[in-house]
Amino acid sequence: MARRELQPINAGSMADIAFLLLIFFLVSTTMDVDTGLPRLLPPMPEEDQSEDKSEIKKRNVFVVLINKDDQLFVETEIVDIGALKKLTKEFIMNPDDNPNLSEKRLEYVDYFGNVMVTKGVISLQNDIGTSYGKYIEVQNELAAAINELRNDLCLQKFGRRYNDLDPLNETEKGIIEAVKKVLPMAISEAEPNKTGGS
Numbered sequence: 001m002a003r004r005e006l007q008p009i010n011a012g013s014m015a016d017i018a019f020l021l022l023i024f025f026l027v028s029t030t031m032d033v034d035t036g037l038p039r040l041l042p043p044m045p046e047e048d049q050s051e052d053k054s055e056i057k058k059r060n061v062f063v064v065l066i067n068k069d070d071q072l073f074v075e076t077e078i079v080d081i082g083a084l085k086k087l088t089k090e091f092i093m094n095p096d097d098n099p100n101l102s103e104k105r106l107e108y109v110d111y112f113g114n115v116m117v118t119k120g121v122i123s124l125q126n127d128i129g130t131s132y133g134k135y136i137e138v139q140n141e142l143a144a145a146i147n148e149l150r151n152d153l154c155l156q157k158f159g160r161r162y163n164d165l166d167p168l169n170e171t172e173k174g175i176i177e178a179v180k181k182v183l184p185m186a187i188s189e190a191e192p193n194k195t196g197g198s
Contacts, residue, residue, distance in 0.1 A: 060102050060119045062091045066138055068129030081137060088145035092118050092183070111178040112157070118183070125190040142187055150183050 064084070065073040072079050074087055094101040102120030109115050122142055126135055150162035154175070162179055165172040 056119075056121060057103065059100055060121060062088065062102070062120060062122045064122060064124045064138065064142065066124075066126040066130045066134055068127040070131055070134040072134075072138060081141060084138065084141040085145040085148070088122065088142055089149055091122075092120050092146070092149060094118070094120075107181075109178050109181045111175055112182060115182055117181065118186075121186045121188055123188045123190065126192050128192045130192065139187075143185070146183060146185050150179050153179060153183060 063073075063075055067073065072081055072084065074084065079087065091101050094104065102118045104116040104118055106114055107117045109117070124138065124142065147163065154160055154162040154165065158175065162176070165176050167173050167176055
């Protein structure tokens with residue numbers, strides 16, 4: 001019986017196959033993306049615009065501080081993260097006209113007419129040693145408090161939640177802007193500093 005001679009393997013297209021596999025894995029692999037906070041910065045002031053030197057009253061500033069040990073302070077009191085949303089909503093709405101909570105001013109807003117608008121500003125400060133996770137958690141609670149207030153306002157006035165409004169619809173876009181004027185997302189973030197443990 002005669003042995004057949006083995007045919008040589010054509011390795012000429014191996015480089016092409018390896019290249020295609022490399023491209024496939026690069027395209028199909030997901031990359032970790034750094035998490036961050038979407039923030040719309042205010043526009044630059046015009047050159048001839050005078051600087052606003054009016055001071056904000058202390059009662060209109062809701063101070064939220066996170067120290068290096070990730071402890072949360074609201075107005076110098078240690079607070080659990082679970083209570084932050086309720087305290088924020090109470091500060092903004094000030095339903096009992098408490099002199100220690102934010103003031104309101106009467107303002108005309110489209111779709112609402114004359115309505116009381118808060119003058120309150122949330123001041124978020126953190127220490128250099130604050131963990132990123134805790135900072136994001138506090139940010140989320142503050143934003144959630146304002147979004148819940150916006151949802152409640154829209155349900156009461158229009159029978160729909162704020163989150164369900166369509167920004168591509170002209171009428172609903174106007175309502176969204178009006179709600180933002182009544183309940184602005186006024187969160188002031190200070191540069192991190194060394195606040196220590198207290």
